[in-house]
Amino acid sequence: MNRTMINKLNNYINKKVTVKGWIHRIRKLKSITFIVVRDRTGLLQCVADNKKIDCENMKCEDVVSIEGLLVKSRNDLNPFELQIESVEILNTSEVLPIEINKENLDVNLDTMLNNRMLSLRNKKEADIFKVQNAIVDGFRKFLKEREFTEIFSPKIIKEGVEGGTELFEVKYFENKAYLAQSPQFYKQMMVGAGFERVFEVAQVYRAEEHNTNRHLNEYVSMDLEMGFIDNEYDLMKLEEEMIKFIIDKIKDECSSIEGIENIIPEIKYEIPKIEFNDVISIMAKEYNKTDLEGDLDPDAEKLICKYAEEKYNSEFVFVTNYPRNKRPMYTMMKGENGTHSFDLLCRGTEITTGGQRIHNYNMLVENMKYKNLNPDNYKSYLENFRYGMIPHGGLAIGLERITCKFLKLDNVRRASFVPRDRTRLVP
Amino acid sequence: MNRTMINKLNNYINKKVTVKGWIHRIRKLKSITFIVVRDRTGLLQCVADNKKIDCENMKCEDVVSIEGLLVKSRNDLNPFELQIESVEILNTSEVLPIEINKENLDVNLDTMLNNRMLSLRNKKEADIFKVQNAIVDGFRKFLKEREFTEIFSPKIIKEGVEGGTELFEVKYFENKAYLAQSPQFYKQMMVGAGFERVFEVAQVYRAEEHNTNRHLNEYVSMDLEMGFIDNEYDLMKLEEEMIKFIIDKIKDECSSIEGIENIIPEIKYEIPKIEFNDVISIMAKEYNKTDLEGDLDPDAEKLICKYAEEKYNSEFVFVTNYPRNKRPMYTMMKGENGTHSFDLLCRGTEITTGGQRIHNYNMLVENMKYKNLNPDNYKSYLENFRYGMIPHGGLAIGLERITCKFLKLDNVRRASFVPRDRTRLVP
Structure with missing residues (x-):
């Protein structure tokens, strides 16, 4: 299925889409897992049912291709979210030496440039x-x-x-x-x-x-x-x-x-x-x-x-x-x-x-x-x-x-x- | 007077213009001198009355600013020509080591690159x-x-x-x-x-x-x-x-x-x-x-x-x-x-x-x-x-x-x- 860029998703509500990118954030609850995916155009919140999707080993900055149904979101922060139907891990990431998913990089200049x-x-x-x-x-x-x-x-x-x-x-x-x-x-x-x-x-x-x-x-x-x-x-x-x-x-x-x-x-x-x-x-x-x-x-x-x-x-x-x-x-x-x-x-x-x-x-x-x-x-x-x-x-x-x-x-x-x-x- | 580019001259027929560029060719006759001027957009034939304009010392590749009246030309090669009213020599050129005003540069590659x-x-x-x-x-x-x-x-x-x-x-x-x-x-x-x-x-x-x-x-x-x-x-x-x-x-x-x-x-x-x-x-x-x-x-x-x-x-x-x-x-x-x-x-x-x-x-x-x-x-x-x-x-x-x-x-x-x-x- 063709990839859709995250900033173009407003044309795809209630449709099936595939997004590709990095796992920007991941929060594992008991029955569901929230995955925020990042591509070059933006962020998207995705939700997985833990019974259907095995999110156990997924980590920040893993590279994923996610297919699912795009629906209107119930919360105000995200206009929509993706109900995950399948995830393909395209590559994995070790634990990062710096934290990158905050608004500001809280590191000194040398560290920033060493980890460019x-x-x-x-x-x-x-x-x-x-x-x-x-x-x-x-x-x-x-x-x-x-x-x-x-x-x-x-x-x-x-x-x-x-x-x-x-x-x-x-x-x-x-x-x-x-x-x-x-x-x-x-x-x-x-x-x-x-x-x-x-x-x-x-x-x-x-x-x-x-x-x-x-x-x-x-x-x-x-x-x-x-x-x-x-x-x-x-x-x-x-x-x-x-x-x-x-x-x-x-x-x-x-x-x-x-x-x-x-x-x-x-x-x-x-x-x-x-x-x-x-x-x-x-x-x-x-x-x-x-x-x-x-x-x-x-x-x-x-x-x-x-x-x-x-x-x-x-x-x-x-x-x-x-x-x-x-x-x-x-x-x-x-x-x-x-x-x-x-x-x-x-x-x-x-x-x-x-x-x-x-x-x-x-x-x-x-x-x-x-x-x-x-x-x-x-x-x-x-x-x-x-x-x-x-x-x-x-x-x-x-x-x-x-x-x-x-x-x-x-x-x-x-x-x-x-x-x-x-x-x-x-x- | 503002400079007019040679490829824009068709809007200036029967008007006074100033062109600036290099003397591409010069042919001195008894009573008139033909000067072809070159700028980055093309060539223009200019004509000087030797009684009014002193063209004696002008040479190829001198840099000139020429003011004159633009008229329709009588010959087919040039759509128009400039009747020179004044010439200012902005810089002079020595005799060139290579001939550049022919269709093809008739020199070997080294000479071409040495005289880039x-x-x-x-x-x-x-x-x-x-x-x-x-x-x-x-x-x-x-x-x-x-x-x-x-x-x-x-x-x-x-x-x-x-x-x-x-x-x-x-x-x-x-x-x-x-x-x-x-x-x-x-x-x-x-x-x-x-x-x-x-x-x-x-x-x-x-x-x-x-x-x-x-x-x-x-x-x-x-x-x-x-x-x-x-x-x-x-x-x-x-x-x-x-x-x-x-x-x-x-x-x-x-x-x-x-x-x-x-x-x-x-x-x-x-x-x-x-x-x-x-x-x-x-x-x-x-x-x-x-x-x-x-x-x-x-x-x-x-x-x-x-x-x-x-x-x-x-x-x-x-x-x-x-x-x-x-x-x-x-x-x-x-x-x-x-x-x-x-x-x-x-x-x-x-x-x-x-x-x-x-x-x-x-x-x-x-x-x-x-x-x-x-x-x-x-x-x-x-x-x-x-x-x-x-x-x-x-x-x-x-x-x-x-x-x-x-x-x-x-x-x-x-x-x-x-x-x-x-x-x-x-x-």
Whole structure:
């Protein structure tokens, strides 16, 4: 008999159905046994007559196929229940090391991640990825509608984007290679190859030594790059529209998550833009914070978000025009010390870095030298700028990071299916 | 003035427009200059009066913004042309090392790949990725409609899927790690985590020494895994529907590619299925080929495709029930020596490997031993099978491979934006 998904059962009242899934809960009484079955769409209460069905050995998380008659339920909690006619045990489970059938997983983060297959059986943990799927789909759909081409760029690379720091080394046959920190060079190359507008959603790698609640050593980067822009304001406009689109998509696709519309952020008015130098002044004036040395630290990120929330009623804020010496060598300069760059911050943390890029060969070489980088180490990259590179810019959003911020999670690892951090290589 | 894309110009006849792009061709006559401009959507002929516009220094692949009046053209080749009123040179190009503005790139593969930004400016080469985008979109859309969850699994792993061969080694801080050959273990884990149906589109890595026209050392794998299947026939059914869906999507989205409907394959009837042992017999009887030792070699793949084409009028063929000793340890056994497995072949080459997986802990351990693998090396993987793993199976399609076959390309590298092979680490 064909399987019916639990969320489709309302069409089958007083009919025979087969459901398949895991035993979520089981309560054995003297004459009857209650079995709550869980499939990917929901929970169903089933009732067995102990004289007809042998439930003696059934345990939580056994995998079952249950056939029975679906009837209206007498209690208010469940709209209907299944009167079991037969049960087939498809696989068995040992006793779980963690309890997963409560609303919240009451375990510490390490235990949660060590038992990843099990912790994701908890609805609350699994729902994180429902939202994440909506974010990724929204990112792609929004860009596809604007004629962006999806690219897949190599993650094994010979030259790092920013020099040799924070790169994982790979043995590539007889050569030494590295894992890409970002698709930066390749998305620029593909813009110049005539696609003009490209995006990529893929893993990138940072060999950072520190272990924080917002960093991963392998994460999914949602990257885009776009040609024929006037400046970075085109990118911020695009991103603002995209974030709105994504928020709407979450609301639309994740309405089964209780209270989701109150958890995810809103864009009520235009996202405020504050110049980097003004942020520094605001930090000093409003928060008596004067220890910043040409860049924002985590505290400053939190404070400027607080400021934007209080002053502009916005959970997002763009910080613009970062100093030249703090931005990568490919960043378009603005005046003497500034850049056509921006970050997007949300709820205390940076979720996007972006900006206009240099498209002129000589300017790029000059900026490499300014950054004490040797242009000879970037030969293959520089080559692209000799043959009509178009004006362009782009941005990158960390997928786990934005998921974490949108859902107010305490740790970015919960937004990674199977995270890699300083010490975690397993599972 | 706002930019108008070239493929939208038919709405602007007798109006002033601005187009932006590259100088595709330029022909300087005595009193006028013809400039063909190329943007991501097409070509446009522009005409300059040499008395008004200084075209002296303009060259192919310079980046321009041209303003002018769009008029109906007098010749049949171009529906309209632009009478140039002003030109802004946004960037210049040196003389190209390869000629890109002909129908076919007349260069060898190495030159094509060494000059990747330029070779992709050739329409024919770029169109490959239009088709590839349709394939990826089709794969995702088809599966999303069937409630698959998209996953992102780690590519830095501690244990290889099949033991230690053909793995690239990564230095992960103080540990030795590897690049994933496939998301196999993780997609199984996520099926067991309650998502039931998952897919991933991501780079995978094979440290294979050989350099062929159909292998890459880094490629994009389109993977899916699905719970509660009866057996491998559910997967073949799903794939057949999916391939049809993808073919329709290509026809729909790539109609601008001349003759595309005659290039891509068709599924006219149900894809034939031939058991592995029958393939061996057919090879001997029909083609006098008797050198096969329990697996198909490239010649046999070509011949069985020829056979399917001649006998069943099909460009696709499923080969089923591969011998147990030739399939990975996680493959569900069938009888004494067979497996619930299949390959899908198209136009002479395997494009998919799939099958039902073992979901029972003890059976999996037993099969590892049969394969001379040490279960202790797969502790973290095996752990998943102790807690109610559901019956499941899946498949993987190489994105560049299927693109190559669908477009009858001579080399899989042409279907990779920036390929990595035995010797190629740059660009």
